[in-house]
Amino acid sequence: MTAQPVESAPRYPRKTLRAIREALPADQVVAFEAARDGLDLDDLTKVAAFRDKWWARAVTAQDHQLDSDSDAGMAGDLALAEPWALASGQ
Structure with a gap:
């Protein structure tokens, strides 16, 4: 018997103009x-900034x-993990 995930992981769009456009909210x-x-x-x-901005919006949606x-x-309401010291002895 194998375990099945409760919720499938989201499928992110490919980084093409068509895929990004199709994944965006109307x-x-x-x-x-x-x-x-x-x-x-030119x-x-x-071009890269445009792609990254809109791909991120599509992924978030x-x-x-x-x-x-x-x-x-x-909103400042996200609980983040406490930082830890990277160097020993601190």
Whole structure:
């Protein structure tokens, strides 16, 4: 007998424009398309920043735990682990 996970892990979209667009909530698609259409493809730094920003939004929309953690972090309510000393003797 093998154990089955209670909840399957979220499947993150591929880092393609089509996959990102399909994974976005409907209320963000128009903003995504406007930003995409105005993107200067000669500036690779801006292309990478655009991809990363919108991929993160798509991932957050699909992973509800990540979404709630993000909201809690922005509100200052996220419980974080206590830091520990990295050097010995401190």
